[in-house]
Amino acid sequence: MARELSPYVELERSAWAALAGEAPQPLSQEEIDRVRGLGEELDLEEVRQVYLPLTELITMRIRAAAGLYRATEKFLGNPQPKRTPYVIGIGGSVAVGKSTTARLIRELLANAPERPSVELVTTDGFLLPNAELERRGILDRKGFPESYDRKGLLRFVMNVKSGAEVVEAPRYSHLTYDVTDEPTVLHSPDIVIVEGLNVLAPARLRGDGSPGLAISDFFDFSVYVDASSKDIRRWYVERFLTLRRTAFADPASYFHRYSSYSDEQARDRAEELWDTINWPNLRENIQTTRGRADLVLRKDSDHGVKWVRLRKM
Numbered sequence: 001m002a003r004e005l006s007p008y009v010e011l012e013r014s015a016w017a018a019l020a021g022e023a024p025q026p027l028s029q030e031e032i033d034r035v036r037g038l039g040e041e042l043d044l045e046e047v048r049q050v051y052l053p054l055t056e057l058i059t060m061r062i063r064a065a066a067g068l069y070r071a072t073e074k075f076l077g078n079p080q081p082k083r084t085p086y087v088i089g090i091g092g093s094v095a096v097g098k099s100t101t102a103r104l105i106r107e108l109l110a111n112a113p114e115r116p117s118v119e120l121v122t123t124d125g126f127l128l129p130n131a132e133l134e135r136r137g138i139l140d141r142k143g144f145p146e147s148y149d150r151k152g153l154l155r156f157v158m159n160v161k162s163g164a165e166v167v168e169a170p171r172y173s174h175l176t177y178d179v180t181d182e183p184t185v186l187h188s189p190d191i192v193i194v195e196g197l198n199v200l201a202p203a204r205l206r207g208d209g210s211p212g213l214a215i216s217d218f219f220d221f222s223v224y225v226d227a228s229s230k231d232i233r234r235w236y237v238e239r240f241l242t243l244r245r246t247a248f249a250d251p252a253s254y255f256h257r258y259s260s261y262s263d264e265q266a267r268d269r270a271e272e273l274w275d276t277i278n279w280p281n282l283r284e285n286i287q288t289t290r291g292r293a294d295l296v297l298r299k300d301s302d303h304g305v306k307w308v309r310l311r312k313m
């Protein structure tokens with residue numbers, strides 16, 4: 001039977017890996033280890049076969065977008081246009097490995113011949129402060145769309161895409177489990193990566209029922225990091241058990257109380273957090289945005305990417 005036409009092209013890992021150009025993989029295992037998140041698997045082979053073709057594709061699209069930008073500015077009669085940053089959104093579940101993907105893409109993009117400056121901003125900085133979440137009775141909804149300062153996040157992305165010289169983004173601390181007063185300051189970088197659970201969320205409805213703008217309206221490219229929810233749950237629980245021995249052991253950690261939990265108690269608590277917060281959020285608000293991404297990276301149970309799906313132009 002003929003395969004149905006689709007707006008996406010899906011490539012098995014081997015077919016995707018074969019698209020890598022001649023350029024050598026620029027990162028050493030030590031550099032890869034530095035971007036690798038807790039519990040993640042990432043080696044030279046994975047970077048070469050999966051993430052190098054991805055960043056080659058993005059670099060090619062950045063160059064093409066520059067041509068399009070120059071043509072548009074010429075049309076508008078602007079003789080000395082200053083380009084706005086190229087914005088890349090990276091979304092997916094809690095514990096799927098978005099941060100590792102984002103940090104790796106940042107390193108690989110920064111190694112392109114143009115040596116672009118690349119900044120990375122995570123959307124957790126736009127979570128409402130714990131005091132405010134508590135006031136609204138939604139401290140147990142952290143990561144759900146309503147737990148963010150969505151206007152602030154939209155303003156931030158619009159400021160970046162307006163070409164503002166200096167743009168600030170608030171920063172979150174996993175140690176204190178709250179937003180900090182030390183923002184990330186961007187000085188018109190060439191590329192901005194925005195990583196977070198809800199970056200591909202559709203626009204909210206305004207008071208009159210009409211849709212507003214979504215941050216993804218200002219993305220030049222977007223990636224959704226995907227895996228089976230069964231695998232993600234296991235990664236979340238395993239990471240929680242490791243955090244108990246590492247980050248939670250710090251008395252300053254908001255989760256310090258868990259450091260004295262037995263394996264069984266910690267596992268129960270992690271499963272409860274997953275089943276009552278992170279899984280419902282994934283099911284209701286995150287998975288539903290996957291089709292909006294330009295590219296989906298589907299991971300296997302060992303974190304290796306199994307297939308890649310790219311939206312046709």
Ligand SMILES: Nc1ncnc2c1ncn2[C@@H]1O[C@H](COP(=O)(O)OP(=O)(O)O)[C@@H](O)[C@H]1O
Nearest residue numbers: 037038093094095096097098099100174243247
């Ligand atoms: N409670 C925590 N304490 C310390 N670090 C954490 C905690 N929760 C998550 N992290 C770290 O924060 C980063 C982001 O985690 P998360 O939002 O789950 O996204 P992802 O796993 O997709 O990168 C990861 O590097 C993770 O290891």
Ligand SMILES: CC(C)(COP(=O)(O)O)[C@@H](O)C(=O)NCCC(=O)O
Nearest residue numbers: 122123124142143195196197273277
């Ligand atoms: C901080 C997060 C909401 C992720 O935020 P993001 O940067 O993806 O917007 C998440 O990592 C988190 O802490 N969730 C709360 C539930 C839990 O502790 O698992």
